[in-house]
Amino acid sequence: MKNATTDTLLVHAGRSPRDNHGIVNPPVYHCSTVLFPTLDALEASDRNQLEGVHYGRMGTPTSFAFEESVAALEGGWRAVHTASGLAAIATALSAFTKAGDHVLVSDSVYGPTRRFARETLIPYGVEVEFFDPCIGAGIAALLRPNTSVVFLESPGSLTFEIQDVPAIAEAAKSVGATVLLDNTWATPLFFRPFDHGVDVSIHAATKYMVGHADAMLGVITCRDEELWTPVKKAATRFGTCAGPDDLFLGMRGLRTLSVRMRQHQESALILADWLASRPEVTRVLHPARPDFPGHALWKRDFTGSSGLFSIVINPVPRAALAAMVDDLELFGMGYSWGGFESLLLPTRPAAIRTATRWTDPGQVLRLHAGLEHPDDLIRDLDNAFRRLNAAL
Ligand SMILES: Cc1ncc(COP(=O)(O)O)c(C=O)c1O
Structure with a gap:
């Protein structure tokens, strides 16, 4: 299948049905x-x-089959x-760092990635520095002889900054x-990490790969054997293997990933366009929109x-926000995404950043466009804005 x-x-x-x-x-x-049948x-x-x-x-053989599938999709070696996306992040970071190293982490990474860097790597003697996700080739000024890892997430969590991955990787x-x-947001379908200089690509397979909000799973793909061996050793040391049924769900999810992603993409763009026309919305944070x-x-x-993707709405009192989100009919409120169902989550990026400042005064809402019909989703959002305005 080359x-x-x-x-x-x-x-x-x-x-391999034949086997x-x-x-x-x-x-x-x-x-x-x-x-084992013998001492030998x-x-x-x-x-x-x-x-x-x-x-x-x-x-x-169940985990090998899942790993083989993802490596083939990503175009990596193995x-x-x-057991989860966060376990994949922690394993990969640990595989390439030791006391005395300096690690650069994008300021827009998933919150628990930041927490692992601060609360585990730093106490173990690693110097962690967060950097502006839009730094591009400017990262050269932050690199040191002992910088062992540069950790990227593109687009960034909550605010969707796109990183100049090739420029950063070259530096x-x-x-x-x-x-x-x-690489969780893009999936292997929409971003080819190894074509852009990345060494190790990480997925919360919990999201789009599993695709049905019913299993936790992570996967780390390495560009070559030299990178794979320390990752495999670290995973073995941590012992964070997934259960066989979750691996099966991951593999089952992959079979329909392409058709699901097409629908997620189309619906999200329809919602983003509609939201951009709303007077309550000050910004739409969606990388595929020309205004991003x-x-x-x-x-x-x-x-x-x-x-x-996310939107920023005008600053509103908490009670009005609650009126907006409490009675959503189709959108659920919860801390994940990538399943078949639509989600909406109020977030506070300003409270998380340390290398950059999030100065937008409005409320940030993260949306996940599920597989429902976009007309129904728009009706749900329209009703939500109606409740918001009535509460002001
Ligand atoms: C971008 C990103 N990476 C990693 C994770 C962690 O994945 P998991 O929940 O499987 O640990 C998440 C979870 O929300 C995420 O959004």
């Missing part, structure tokens, strides 16, 4: 103990625990799965830093957009 397109890879990667009684999907192995076999497995089936936590190479990227500051970079590097 020349297969992404749509075809999504359908065929990681499964499995003709059954279309790979088997789901529930496993802790693995038995036991010792051979001990000598190379990174490969093959050794013990349930270190991988099974992948390592984890990072000059000091030998490893470039990690949280990072739009040119998005257009250069991405091949599509997903269902997640």
Whole structure:
């Protein structure tokens, strides 16, 4: 399948019916103990625990199938799965840092990524510096001989800044830093990390890959073997393996990722256009809109957009915000995205940033366009604005 397109890879990667009684999907192995028939076999497995089936936590044919699928989609060498997206981030950061290192982290990363850097890496002797996500090649001024990792997330969480990944990656190479990227928003369909200089691509598979809001899963794909080995070792040390049924759900989600993403993309753009016309909305933060500051970079590097974006509305009292969001019919309020259902979440980026300032006075609302019909979603939002205005 070397020349297969992404749509075809999504359908065929990681499964081999011929090796499995003709059954279309790979088997789901529930496993802790693995038995070895001889002392020779036991010792051979001990000598190379990174490969093959050794013990349930270190991988099974079910996890290998998921990892093989994602690595093929991302165009990387190999992948390592984890129990959640955050476990993937923590594992990858740990794999490439040690006491005395300097690590650069984008100021717009997912909150718990920032927390892991501050509350785990710093106490372990790593110097963590947050940087303006729009810094581009200017990152050269922050790089030091001991900078071991540059951590990117593009677009950024909540506010969607697009990073100049190739420029940052090129600068990072000059000091030998490893470039990690949280690629969850774009999925492997809309951003090809290894074509843009990234070394290690991370996904909260919990989001679009699983796609149905019913499992936690993470995955780390590495550009080459030299990068994969420390990641696999770190994952083994942490012991954050996923359960077999969640891996199965991840693989099942991949089969329909392309058709779902097309719909998420289309609906989000329809909602974003409608929201941009509303008097209550001061800004729409959606990278695929020409009025978004990072739009040119998005257009250069991405091949599509997903269902997640934000809006800024005029400053309103808390009671009016509550009137707006409490009685939503279709949009749910909750801390995830990437499932089939629409979500809306009030957020406060100003309270999180440290390297940059979020000065917009209005309330930021993050929306996830699910797979409902956009007309119905617009009606739900229209009613929400009606309640907001009545409460002012
Ligand atoms: C951008 C991003 N990365 C990582 C994660 C963490 O994923 P998980 O919830 O699977 O740990 C999230 C979760 O919301 C996220 O939004």
